[in-house]
Amino acid sequence: MDLKQAFGVALRQLRVNKNLSQEEFSDVSSRTYMSSLERGLKSPTIDKIEKISQVLEVHPVSVMVATYLATDPDMTMDALFERIKSDLDGGK
Numbered sequence: 001m002d003l004k005q006a007f008g009v010a011l012r013q014l015r016v017n018k019n020l021s022q023e024e025f026s027d028v029s030s031r032t033y034m035s036s037l038e039r040g041l042k043s044p045t046i047d048k049i050e051k052i053s054q055v056l057e058v059h060p061v062s063v064m065v066a067t068y069l070a071t072d073p074d075m076t077m078d079a080l081f082e083r084i085k086s087d088l089d090g091g092k
Helices: 003-017 032-040 046-056 058-071 077-088
Strands: none
Touching: 003 032, 003 046, 003 077, 046 058, 058 077
């Protein structure tokens, strides 16, 4: 799955888990734009991810973690967090 599609899958899953409709994002995006994101047709800016995350009431990194987990079904959250920790610690 490519990154845009994975972002769409992650976004839809988070939105549905929070029982939110696409219309509930109207302060930050149109329903059409949200639909395009969820279908993997568009890529959001980092500013848009921040605004969407606020509506979802999740940290923007949570959206990105969900995205990268969707790109690789064999990747576990623990393995991804270990990779992130190692990257941020300078590879130590």
